[in-house]
Amino acid sequence: MKFTIQKDRLVESVQDVLKAVSSRTTIPILTGIKIVASDEGVSLTGSDSDISIESFIPKEDGDLEIVTIDRPGSIVLQARFFSEIVKKLPMSTVEIEVQNQYLTIIRSGKAEFNLNGLDASEYPLLPQIEEHHAFQIPTDLLKNLIRQTVFAVSTSETRPILTGVNWNVSGGELICTATDSHRLALRKAKLDISEDSSYNVVIPGKSLTELSKILDDHQELVDIVITETQVLFKTKNVLFFSRLLDGNYPDTNRLIPQESKTNLIVNTKEFLQAIDRASLLAREGRNNVVKLSASASESIEISSNSPEIGKVVETVNAEQIEGEDLKISFSPKYMLDALKVLEGEDIHVSFTGAMRPFLIRTPNDDSIVQLILPVRTY
Template sequence: MKFIIQRDQLIASVQDVMKAISSRTAIPILTGMKIEARSNGITLTGSDSDISIESHIPTEEDGIVNIEDIEEGSIVLQAKYFPDIVRKLPEKTIEIESDSNLKVTIRSGKAEFNLNGQDAEEYPQLPKLQSDDSFKIPTDLLKSLIKQTVFAVSTMETRPILTGVNLKLENGKLNFTATDSHRLASREIPISGSSNEFPSIVVPGKSLNELYKILDDTEENVEISVTNNQILFRTKHLYFLSRLLDGNYPETSRLIPEQSKTVLQVKTKELLHTIDRASLLAKEERNSVVKLSTMGNELLEITGNSPEVGRVVEEISVQSIEGEELKISFSSKYMLDALKAIENDEVKIEFTGAMRPFIIRPANNDPILQLILPVRTY
């Protein structure tokens, strides 16, 4: 195997693929990165058996030549050393060559590294998913779906199913839902031109976080395919495969209150900053609990109190308050996460009493929903 490649292109692909490589794996060869050279380009592969990432660098694209002098072949290189070597090479192009004894030479300018490779035949084959039953959505839309839900997954392994995000595709609508049983985040979008459906799958939150980091902010489409235990996200040059979590996701729709007793509409940023300030003196407590009270005259009072530290009180005017008076306490962290996830200038918050879950939605009725359970304070 031999090729000469533009260093920047190689670095970008190596960084993407590294997100799937772990030093803690039961299969030793998976601590390496597979490099495959074909006449149409170079493919890098990394996998930790939970997620697998394949990145393709085409020989030529838009009239720009990325790779020259290709002799086809493949090799596995130690991921512990290869990325650092590539990053620190002196010139804009890199020549990589391997011989029949799996010895690899990496040259750039006057620098030359010799590495021991491993046989690519021993690298596990990635399952090739059929894309007959796939659907497409714009990359930037997928990124906002992830961003608006994945933060609410559970970090506790006691209920593994809650460490993932629940995806459903039904009646032309794609829904993402995440909950850690104290809060819930969900968003729904219409999917046009796709006839296929899947009832309910759960993608590990960790996988979606890595995918979010790799995807570019573009309007180009991502193709998504699902099989019984894997989900594949495919863009023009990237192939991101994740295993799915086993088990049944809890039915979350019954958590969402049908009617509300107090509804307020408020500017998102103002509320966010006020709660952020109130939480400064509530840090001692486990959840940084803050208290919200309606005051009449379109005013809210937000309080943060920690007996040993001190107390903070701030009034904030809202666009409108309807319904009963209310005093409620909640985790400031959960509230801040929820408000940050809603990318809208104003939010509508619906309460059904001091001890019932409450709902935050964008004021423009975009189908994003954040639900938070209040905290008992005596």
Template sequence: MRLTIQKDHLVRSVQDVMKAVSSRTTIPILSGIKMVATVQEVTLTGSDSDISIESSIPAEEEGTIIAEVLQPGSIVLPARFFAEIVKKLPEDNVEIEVQNQFVTIIRSGKAEFSLNGLDAEEYPRLPQIKEENVFKLPTDLLKTMIRQTVFAVSTSETRPILTGVNWKVENGELICIATDSHRLALRKAKIEMDASLGYNVVIPGKSLNELSKILDDSNENVEIVITENQVLFKTKHLLFFSRLLDGNYPDTSRLIPADSQTDVIVNAKEFFQAIDRASLLAREGRNNVVKLTTLQDGIVEISSISPEIGKVTEEIQSESVEGEELKISFSAKYMMDALKALEGAEIKISFTGAMRPFVLRPLHSDSMLQLILPVRTY
């Protein structure tokens, strides 16, 4: 294999596929990046067997030559060293040449590195996915849906299924749900696809986080293909595979209360800042608990007590309070996470009593909601 390639394209592709390379792999060859050069393109692949990422660099784009492949071929190079070397090369062009015994020479300007590579034939094959029943989402919407749900997945391995986000496709709509059993995040959106198709799968939260980091902010479509045990996200120059989690996701629909006893509408930013201030003292406590009390004339009191340190009380004027008076305690962190995920200047919070889960929604949209379980305080 012998080629010259533009450094910035190579660096970007290496950084993308590095997101799938794990330093703690039981399969030694997976600590490397696979590189395949053909006359048309150069492809790089990284994998940790849960996530696999393939990034392709076209030989030519819009009349500009990006890579010139003088001799097609393939090699697996140690990922960590290759990534560091490429990033620090002195010139804009990089020459890569594989010699005997998979020894690979990397030249740029006056710098020359020699790396011991491995046989690309030994590298595990990527999943073969039949691209049927593809649906599409604009990149920016996909990233938003991930951001608004993935933070609520469980970080505990006691119930592995909860470390993923449940993706349901039904009636031409995608519904994403994440819960760690103390809180829940839900976001839905209309999608372009055959309305008769349906899916119900669980994608690891880690995979979605990595995908979100790689995707550019654009409104170009990402193609999504779901199979029995894999999901593929496909953009112009990128294939992102993730395995799916086994098992059935719990039915969360019954967690979401249908009615409420107290409804509060608040300015999202003011409310967030008040919770943030109250949590300054609560953070020292074991559980970061903040208390909300409804008072007369739409006043909402936010307070927190930390016996060793002191207490904080703040009143904010809500847009409206309807229904029964209420005192409720909850985790400041969960509340702030939920508020960050919601869009809109005004948030409606619906309570069904001091010990029941409560729901936050943007005032003028039913495409998303956040649910939080209160904390019992005596």
């Protein structure tokens, strides 16, 4: 194998596939990146057997020549060393040549590296997925769906199913739900898909986080193919495979209260900043809670009390308060996480009592719902 390639395109592809490479794998060859040069261009693959990413660099992009292939072939190179080397090469082009015994020479300007490679035929094959069940989502919407839900997945392995986001497609709509059993994030989106297509799968939160880092901010469509065990996200030059989590996702619909006793509409930024300030004293010790009290006098009191350190009280003007007086305590981290992903100047918070879950939404928009369980304080 021998080819010459534009360094910046190689670095970009290496960074993408590196997101799937784990140093803690039980299969030694998976600590490497597989490189295949063919007449069409160069493809790089990284995998940790949960996530697999393939990035393709075409020979030409418009009028620009990116790769010159002298001899097609393949090799697996140690990901950690290869990625560091290509980043630091001196010139704008890189030549990679594989000689006998998988010895690989990387040249750029006056720099020359010799790396010991591995036989690419030993590298596990990517899942074979038939693509006739694909649907499409614009890239920017997909990034939002991930951003507005993935933060609420569980980080504990005691219930593995909760470490993923539930994707439920039915009636031409996608509903993404994440919960760690203390809070819940839900986001709906209409899809351009036939009404009778239906899927109900759980995608690991880690996979979605890594996918989001690879996606560019643009309007292009991402093809999504779901099978029984795998999901494939396909963009112009990247294939992103992830395994699905086994098991049934809990029915979260019954957690969402249908009625409310107290409703607030408040400026998102003011509310977020007041809770952020109150959380400064709430971080210490076990007393990691912020209290909110609301009465019909059109103002909300946010407070936090840490006996060893001190206390903070702040009044926030509400644009609207309806219903019963209320005192409630909650985790400031959960509240801040939820507020940061809501879009819009104002938020609508609905409570059904001091010990019942409460909902945070944007007024007149039910496509995104955040739910938080209060903290019991005595």
